[in-house]
Amino acid sequence: MKAVVYVTLKKGISDPQGNAVKEALDSLGYREVNKVRIGKIIELELEDMDKEEAEIKIKEMCEKLLANTVMEKYSFEILEG
Amino acid sequence: MKAVVYVTLKKGISDPQGNAVKEALDSLGYREVNKVRIGKIIELELEDMDKEEAEIKIKEMCEKLLANTVMEKYSFEILEG
Amino acid sequence: MKFGVVVFPGSNCDIDCYKVLSNVLKKDVDYVWHDTENIEKYDVIILPGGFSYGDYLRCGAIARFSKIMDSVVKHANKGKLVIGICNGFQILTEVGLLPGALIRNNNLKFICKTVPIRVENNTTPFTLNCEKGQVINIPIAHGEGNYFIDEEGLAQLEKNNQIVFRYCSEEGLIDEKSNPNGSVKNIAGICNKAGNVLGMMPHPERASELLLGNEDGLILFKSIIDYLERGHFE
Amino acid sequence: MNNKPWESVGLTREEYDKILEILGREPNNLELNMYGVMWSEHCSYKNSRALFKHFPTSNERVLQGPGENAGIIDIGDNKAIAMKIESHNHPSAVEPYQGAATGVGGIIRDIFAMGARPIALLNSLRFGEIEDDAHMRYLFSGVVSGIGGYGNCIGIPTVGGEVYFNKCYKGNPLVNAMCIGVIEHDKIHRGTAAGVGNLVMYVGASTGRDGIGGASFASVELTEETAVKKSAVQVGDPFMEKLLLEACLELLDTDYVVGIQDLGAAGLTSACSEMASRGNSGMVIDVSLVPRREEGMLPVEVMISESQERMLLVIKKGAEEKVKKIFDKWGLHSAVIGKVTDDGMLTIMENGKIVGRVPAKSLADEAPKYYREYEKPEYIDKKRALSIDKLKEVNDLNEVLFKMISSTNLCSREWVYNQYDYQVRTNTVITPGSDAAVIRIDETNKAIAATTDCNSRYCYLNPRRGARIAVAEAARNIVVTGGKPLAITDGLNFGNPEKPDRFWQFRESILGISEACRKFNIPVVSGNVSFYNETPENAIYPTPIIGMIGLIDDLDKVMTMEFKEEGDIIVLLGS
Ligand SMILES: Nc1ncnc2c1ncn2[C@@H]1O[C@H](COP(=O)(O)OP(=O)(O)O)[C@@H](O)[C@H]1O
Numbered sequence: 019m020k021a022v023v024y025v026t027l028k029k030g031i032s033d034p035q036g037n038a039v040k041e042a043l044d045s046l047g048y049r050e051v052n053k054v055r056i057g058k059i060i061e062l063e064l065e066d067m068d069k070e071e072a073e074i075k076i077k078e079m080c081e082k083l084l085a086n087t088v089m090e091k092y093s094f095e096i097l098e099g
Numbered sequence: 100m101k102a103v104v105y106v107t108l109k110k111g112i113s114d115p116q117g118n119a120v121k122e123a124l125d126s127l128g129y130r131e132v133n134k135v136r137i138g139k140i141i142e143l144e145l146e147d148m149d150k151e152e153a154e155i156k157i158k159e160m161c162e163k164l165l166a167n168t169v170m171e172k173y174s175f176e177i178l179e180g
Numbered sequence: 181m182k183f184g185v186v187v188f189p190g191s192n193c194d195i196d197c198y199k200v201l202s203n204v205l206k207k208d209v210d211y212v213w214h215d216t217e218n219i220e221k222y223d224v225i226i227l228p229g230g231f232s233y234g235d236y237l238r239c240g241a242i243a244r245f246s247k248i249m250d251s252v253v254k255h256a257n258k259g260k261l262v263i264g265i266c267n268g269f270q271i272l273t274e275v276g277l278l279p280g281a282l283i284r285n286n287n288l289k290f291i292c293k294t295v296p297i298r299v300e301n302n303t304t305p306f307t308l309n310c311e312k313g314q315v316i317n318i319p320i321a322h323g324e325g326n327y328f329i330d331e332e333g334l335a336q337l338e339k340n341n342q343i344v345f346r347y348c349s350e351e352g353l354i355d356e357k358s359n360p361n362g363s364v365k366n367i368a369g370i371c372n373k374a375g376n377v378l379g380m381m382p383h384p385e386r387a388s389e390l391l392l393g394n395e396d397g398l399i400l401f402k403s404i405i406d407y408l409e410r411g412h413f414e
Numbered sequence: 415m416n417n418k419p420w421e422s423v424g425l426t427r428e429e430y431d432k433i434l435e436i437l438g439r440e441p442n443n444l445e446l447n448m449y450g451v452m453w454s455e456h457c458s459y460k461n462s463r464a465l466f467k468h469f470p471t472s473n474e475r476v477l478q479g480p481g482e483n484a485g486i487i488d489i490g491d492n493k494a495i496a497m498k499i500e501s502h503n504h505p506s507a508v509e510p511y512q513g514a515a516t517g518v519g520g521i522i523r524d525i526f527a528m529g530a531r532p533i534a535l536l537n538s539l540r541f542g543e544i545e546d547d548a549h550m551r552y553l554f555s556g557v558v559s560g561i562g563g564y565g566n567c568i569g570i571p572t573v574g575g576e577v578y579f580n581k582c583y584k585g586n587p588l589v590n591a592m593c594i595g596v597i598e599h600d601k602i603h604r605g606t607a608a609g610v611g612n613l614v615m616y617v618g619a620s621t622g623r624d625g626i627g628g629a630s631f632a633s634v635e636l637t638e639e640t641a642v643k644k645s646a647v648q649v650g651d652p653f654m655e656k657l658l659l660e661a662c663l664e665l666l667d668t669d670y671v672v673g674i675q676d677l678g679a680a681g682l683t684s685a686c687s688e689m690a691s692r693g694n695s696g697m698v699i700d701v702s703l704v705p706r707r708e709e710g711m712l713p714v715e716v717m718i719s720e721s722q723e724r725m726l727l728v729i730k731k732g733a734e735e736k737v738k739k740i741f742d743k744w745g746l747h748s749a750v751i752g753k754v755t756d757d758g759m760l761t762i763m764e765n766g767k768i769v770g771r772v773p774a775k776s777l778a779d780e781a782p783k784y785y786r787e788y789e790k791p792e793y794i795d796k797k798r799a800l801s802i803d804k805l806k807e808v809n810d811l812n813e814v815l816f817k818m819i820s821s822t823n824l825c826s827r828e829w830v831y832n833q834y835d836y837q838v839r840t841n842t843v844i845t846p847g848s849d850a851a852v853i854r855i856d857e858t859n860k861a862i863a864a865t866t867d868c869n870s871r872y873c874y875l876n877p878r879r880g881a882r883i884a885v886a887e888a889a890r891n892i893v894v895t896g897g898k899p900l901a902i903t904d905g906l907n908f909g910n911p912e913k914p915d916r917f918w919q920f921r922e923s924i925l926g927i928s929e930a931c932r933k934f935n936i937p938v939v940s941g942n943v944s945f946y947n948e949t950p951e952n953a954i955y956p957t958p959i960i961g962m963i964g965l966i967d968d969l970d971k972v973m974t975m976e977f978k979e980e981g982d983i984i985v986l987l988g989s
């Protein structure tokens with residue numbers, strides 16, 4: 019089974035990378051972009067297991083390793099199949 | 100309106116960062132993870148516009164700047180509202 | 181003979197290139213600000229190392245849209261010389277003057293150390309004073325110097341003799357062990373088909389004074405100078 | 415307001431009474447918070463200042479001693495060196511990469527705020543044992559990449575430092591960063607606000623809610639609870655800092671600037687009050703003019719935010735357009751946010767309405783000063799009772815040798831410094847891996863040697879002697895490169911000063927440094943104190959890190975450590 023984890027900076031934490039991309043889009047003429055935030059997407063390929071079990075495990079992995087909850091928040095989706 | 104762009108490495112391109120995370124999960128005891136791939140998620144806040152127009156613009160931004168199609172592929176979603 | 185060293189916001193090695201050309205080699209060299217459009221007076225354009233625009237998103241991705249880059253592309257298309265070192269190499273691939281891409285080092289770490297590289301092609305204006313197969317020691321300092329190109333592209337590079345430098349052992353062997361960053365086929369530097377645009381990850385400007393430990397890098401700058409003075413190959 | 419308002423900002427009842435006395439009234443919430451951050455240990459040095467008088471801080475070469483953003487020492491040829499060390503221990507314990515990175519960013523700003531161009535970085539790191547501790551390895555590798563990430567990107571070579579592992583640092587890693595800059599005598603700038611009507615200008619990154627409470631975060635013990643005080647962790651932007659650095663140096667070459675200071679701990683509160691205090695002036699600023707990145711920020715949030723990569727300038731009236739043009743060229747925001755007054759008050763307005771008003775000096779200079787009690791810790795005599803004769807004689811010296819050179823504390827540091835760009839700007843004559851780094855000074859035939867040193871086990875067993883040894887070791891490292899020791903900046907890392915045994919360690923260390931410095935005639939020109947490096951389980955060993963620089967008058971005289979030629983004579987010097 020597969021899962022996708024999204025890790026993004028918490029609100030209020032500055033995102034220099036996002037700001038730089040926003041400026042770059044601006045100077046390319048995309049004035050309609052007001053804000054850019056950049057995060058990570060982590061695709062996991064897992065042994066098949068119970069969905070609930072998977073949820074618990076992935077949450078653990080996020081808390082322990084995939085995100086630093088001091089400044090990042092995470093969410094995930096489990097794609098069966 | 101908002102849009103989310105996902106940029107990931109093309110198949111076949113090695114992903115040392117993903118491998119390192121896989122190793123780390125392994126050593127934390129998460130043996131059920133077979134593979135990890137890491138990509139970027141780029142959240143855009145946009146002026147409201149026609150959905151089709153937005154699609155064209157965002158595709159352009161991806162091709163020009165947000166992804167390097169030599170090694171990356173991209174997809175995006177437009178979230179109205 | 182006039183050299184132009186481009187300064188992007190975030191360029192760091194601009195001053196290092198400038199110092200070699202002006203202090204060590206006594207040549208005429210200017211800093212050229214990234215929004216300059218007219219660069220006709222320069223024979224050689226150097227895109228220096230550093231972290232242009234913070235290297236955010238991807239190295240060189242934002243710099244390639246600087247005003248000056250259109251002129252650099254034109255300059256290159258006229259057959260004039262362009263050399264991109266480190267971040268400059270990354271910018272050249274992003275703007276499409278050179279094929280391939282530079283991705284994260286395979287050990288995921290920034291690497292700063294002096295490594296041997298082998299001259300694979302000594303028929304470019306940048307290497308004409310070198311012997312083919314000559315090993316020179318040049319510092320690298322990058323986090324994303326892992327050269328990637330697909331198989332088809334690689335075949336083209338090989339066919340057209342575009343691989344200029346490869347990482348090697350002290351004896352000149354090309355092997356896995358002497359590949360610091362995971363680059364395809366140990367590639368450290370390539371040129372375009374015409375041979376007038378060079379991109380390389382190692383920093384020759386850091387190996388141009390004995391006081392700093394090594395002057396192996398001077399051979400590149402001297403090759404360029406000889407080439408320009410003669411106006412052609414011997 | 416609750417009935418113990420001082421508690422919410424980490425002050426004591428007595429300190430609060432002192433504020434009442436100064437103001438002759440109750441402070442409002444904004445004012446109280448400003449006192450809270452400025453009178454925190456981190457900003458006021460209230461527990462340590464009293465001891466600084468022991469340091470020798472001047473000699474014929476000192477152009478600027480302690481008390482400014484950085485110390486400055488003359489090297490002749492109209493050139494001088496600015497230097498300072500700073501800790502970022504607690505942030506690095508919660509977010510190693512960003513904690514270390516922003517530590518480097520902060521110390522670089524201290525250097526260019528003086529008008530100096532930063533030319534080299536060093537660092538001194540301490541962690542718990544890493545062999546069987548994945549978390550410790552994560553902290554260690556995160557800190558190293560963070561230091562590299564910032565220094566490499568901004569293009570300042572990281573030329574030296576030290577790393578040691580000991581279980582006493584398990585809950586409290588130490589991350590001290592040092593920066594060295596070069597400056598011409600007539601270009602020295604100070605953080606001062608003078609000239610009534612001159613303008614206060616804000617430049618660099620916009621202000622957010624991140625980093626609120628950083629100064630107080632650094633002034634408490636690290637517990638589970640404080641570790642989640644996440645607002646003190648920020649993301650560094652070395653690219654922004656590079657622009658800020660280049661723009662500020664370009665600006666400081668003009669004569670538009672009266673004073674300049676970085677916005678570090680306690681943010682605008684500290685910069686405004688310190689600049690006004692040093693200039694014996696006052697200042698009025700309007701928080702609504704401060705560029706922000708979040709909506710709905712309260713005046714108090716703007717005033718104490720520690721958002722990174724920002725500077726405060728006082729410029730001559732009428733120069734604002736020209737100053738703005740320089741920042742525009744570098745793509746940076748700048749904004750006039752207030753002006754200098756002569757009333758000695760720091761006046762805060764919001765949209766033209768006064769929201770806070772206190773004497774500037776009371777924030778910057780009149781924090782209470784404590785003479786803490788001290789008492790020799792019990793462990794000292796016990797540990798010293800060890801008798802050498804009782805140690806077992808080793809049989810296999812080879813085995814011991816291999817064991818030693820493969821231990822984490824003695825093995826090669828290449829893994830660390832190969833992640834630092836130590837060559838950028840092509841002036842590094844001696845690269846890491848030697849006793850001290852040597853950096854050539856452009857436009858001269860001179861070079862600077864630099865090192866950081868401290869053996870905290872010695873300091874644990876005998877803080878006074880350990881501190882002397884640290885100074886002597888640093889001096890030896892300088893001398894063997896051909897350098898003459900010039901000055902030190904000290905990074906004092908200790909436990910909770912309110913505990914008499916910890917304070918004893920602190921006091922002894924200061925006395926030890928002072929004694930050695932006097933002996934060698936090496937002045938202390940700047941430094942930093944980091945207390946509360948302890949967890950409920952234990953405190954760190956006393957760790958007074960000595961950052962020292964030396965002068966090599968003639969580039970031809972630089973000496974390297976390796977044996978040169980077969981047949982050369984080997985001499986052992988000293989006892
Ligand atoms: N241990 C010390 N020895 C000498 N001077 C010190 C010491 N600790 C702090 N100082 C000086 O006190 C002043 C304030 O230091 P600090 O608050 O760390 O600076 P900043 O304002 O950059 O945070 C500086 O001038 C510093 O050099």
